Structures are given as structure tokens and as C-alpha cells.
Amino acid sequence: MPTTSPHDPVFAAVDLGATSGRVITGRVGTETLVLNEVHRFANTPVELADGLRWDVLALHQGMLEGLRSAARLGPIASVGIDTWAVDYGLLDSDGSLLGLPFHYRDRRNAPAAQEVLGRFGAEELYGANGLQHLPFNTVFQLAAHRSTAQWTAARTALLIPDLLVYWLTGSVGAEETNASTTGLLDARTGRWSDSLIGRLGLDRSLFPVLRRPGELAGTLLPHVASYTGLPSNTPVTVVASHDTASAVAAVPATEPGFAYVSCGTWSLAGLELDAPVLTEESRTANFTNERGVDGTVRYLRNIMGMWLLEECRRTWERDGVATDLAGLLADAARSRPFAAVIDPDDPVFLAPGDMPARIDAALARTGQAAPAGPGAYVRCVLESLALAHRRTLREAAALAGRDLTRVHLVGGGSRNELLCQWTADATGLPVTAGPAEATALGNVLLQARARGLVGGLPDMRGLVARTQGLRHYTPQGDAVAWDRAAGRLAVRV
DSSP states (O other), rough: OOOOTTOOOOOEEEESSSSSEEEEEEEEOOSSSEEEEEEEEEEOOOEETTTOOOOHHHHHHHHHHHHHHHHSOOOEEEEEEEBBOOEEEEEEEEBOOOSSSSSSSSSHHHHHHHHHHHHHHHHHHHHHEEEEEEEHHHHHHHHHHHHHHHHHHOEEEEEHHHHHHHHSSSSOEHHHHHHTTOBBTTTOOSSOHHHHHHHHOOOGGSSEEOTTOOEEEEEEEEHHHHHHOOOOOOOEOOOOOOOHHHHHOOOOOSSEEEEEESSSSSSEEEEEEEEOOOOOOHHTTTTTTEEEEGGGEEEEEEOTTTEEEEHHHHHHHTTOOOOOHHHHHHHHSSSSSSSSOTTOOOGGGGSSHHHHHHHHHHHTTOOOOEEEEEEHHHHHHHHHHHHHHHHHHHHHHHHHHHOOOOEEEEEEGGGGGGHHHHHHHHHHEEEOOOTTTTHHHHHHHHHHHHSSSSSSSSHHHHHHHHHHHOOEOOOOOOOHHHHHHHHHHTTOO
């Protein structure tokens, strides 16, 4: 990897995931792109009497501590924030937060989703917003929120990254890649759908002006600058604040016909398109059309990702079972292939809790035996995820009329060699794994692009490909065995 220059600008990326948050600095030069994690903190939801909430105040404090750590290392050219999608906070007329934001896994969402669909119909809603049906889409969460006193006092709704930007700068806005996950944007124009918002009985003034990645959100408020040690004129740059959008911007694709899997808590598998696919076939296949960088469309489907494995490990750890990941993966590699497979998208796997027991119940319903030990559970999960990647990418290609040449698997899941190899085997396509830190790289690169240090998506991706350590996997397994395993789940391939 080329040596960095002390004159290369340094950018601070605030990257919040479902279980932890980090502040990462990124140094960007003509042929250099180097990250350094300066602070990590937990993201622990809180169960209250009225539901599952995010402790967004703790996240804000963790972000400030991280920025203070970054400031001690030297000048910071800019700050950018990305998080997960769909969740939001409500502000009153004074700009104060009305309660902790609800967690997308809260149980209030499913009945609200049914109420909204009963009023619109799934076909009409998809034709307007192009979103995959997920019970926690913001449009359904807002419907659930309307019966509360908080809603009566609400004057502004801000998605989580926009809320944190507001607390840093005092500036209100809605970044478009994340706003596209609300279900309230017009899938064709990428603008707020006044018609949809009005028909849902929502106040249009709740939703602020849209911002594009690369715009200046503002500079640090005086108390933020004082606490962090950063200059008050430090810019806060709008990045692709939906973490998947930042990750896709950093996919190191240098050839056409690529597919991607951004694999972490969720596996987001799909294609980058120029226009949405809003056909009835696309809706029934449950694909989403979300905004990407530079007007692109992220045509993908959410798959329950490494959440399945991490929830298994949490249960085993509670029960005193060894959960060392390297040991579990070694045991998985030795376990019998295709002894048991599950559908990762079964709703029974969505909520926190005893994942091995739920896997056992799902296998019993399909006439399969429970795995014989932790390694067999891990093999079941990883083979099932590889099958889900296969199904999703083949369906996406057929619906979009594309031929696929390669799969880019990025995010934390790219470190899992079994998952990468089995994704290659299942799809029959070569897999390029990495970078694991795609989200933070996309965040940093979009800040750097705003300063003119890199060009458009091809330049950004080329820099990632040249500077990051990537691994390559070719299909090696028994293709017939994968076909048979897919058939056991009645997968449409």
C-alpha cells in the first residue's frame, strides 16, 4: 500500500451500526486511502414500558468523544455521518427531541403496516415509493406514532443521521439516500411525494429540505467545537448517510455487470441501476428501489444477515458455551454440508432472543433435524445466507434485465471466508471480498470528493480497488448440491 503523506487531508467518518458506533479518520491522497479507527462505543437499545428505543443521547456522546479523540491526532478537514436507515426522532417547535427514537425491531410496527396497506394497497404503495415491504419502513412507524402525545407536539421528523448532524451544526435537512428508505419519496423523481404524504394524513412541514451527498450541512456549533477541540469552522459534509449507500459507493468495481452484497447485521444484495424497477413482478419479489450516489438506484433486497449468527452467539454465551468465532467457523467447515437449511428472511428471526431455538422450530416445521452442536448451527446459517444471496441476485438480474459477471461482497461479512466461498459456490460467480470497512470508506471518499480530491464513482471505486486488500474466490463446490439445497427451500431461481 502506498505510503501516506502528512499533507494528505484527514476526514472524520462517524459510522453508527446496529450494535456499535465508531469514529474513523481517513487520509486521502492521489493514490492513498488509509483508515484509522480512533474510538468505538456500544450501541445498546433500551427496553422501556412503551417499546424498544435507541439511546441516541449515548450515541451522540460517543460521537463527541470520538471527534475529540480525532482532534487530538491533528487537523480534521471535515466530518460526515452515516447510520442505519428508517428510524427517526421527532422535534418540537423549540427544536428539542421528543423522547428517544423507537428501534426498528419494536413490535408496534407490524399492526401499523397492516393498517397503511389496508388503506392504500401494496400495489399502489409500491408504484409510488418502490420500497420492499418491511414492517419497519418509516412510513409504517409514523403511522404507529400518530396516536401518541409526542406526535401532537412534533414539528420536524429527522432520520437518525440527520438528527446527529442537527445536534452538531444546528442545521436541519434530510439526506436523500436515507430519506429514500422512508417510503415517502417518489421513486421516479427522488423528491418528497406530496401526494403520498397528504393521503397518509401527515403534515408536509414535518419533512425538511432534501440534501445530496457532497453538500455542506454546516459548521460546528460553539459548544460542540469547545468540547471536541475542533475549530468551530470545521465543515460537516453531507455524505450518503444510509450506511449501505456509502458502502455501495465504495464497492471496488472496475467492470460492468457487477452485483454487490453489503454484509453485516443485514445482507443487502442487489444491483446498481440508472432507474427504478417498479413492475408488479418486482413488487411481488419484494425488491426495493433506494437512492444511491449521483442519482443511481440501489435495487436490492434486505436479507437477515450476520444477525442470525450473532444472536446465536449471544445465546450460547449466556448459556456458558464457547463462542470464539474462529473456533465456530472451524467446526462449521467440518460439519456435514446441507444437513439443514433455513430461510433467513422468515419473520420469526427478526426479534432479539434465543436464535438457536427459533432455528430448531423452523427446521421442525420443514421436516429437518436440529443441528448437532454450535458448528452445525453456524454451517446452517452460512449456507442459508449463501443460498439467499444466490436467490436474490438471480432474481434481481432477471427483473432488471441484467447479466451478472461478478459479486462484490463488502462489509464485515467479507472477513468470513466460508461465507465468501459459499456465496461463490452458490451463485456460480466469482466473488471479490472486501473492503470490510466499505461504509467508512464511502463516507470518507464522499467528503474528499466534496473538496475536489477525487472524481465521480468510477474514480472513487478505482482508488478503493488500488489501495485496499481484496480477496478473490472462484466457484469450487458441487453446483448440483447447491441446486438441491435451494430446491428444499422452494427458492425461485
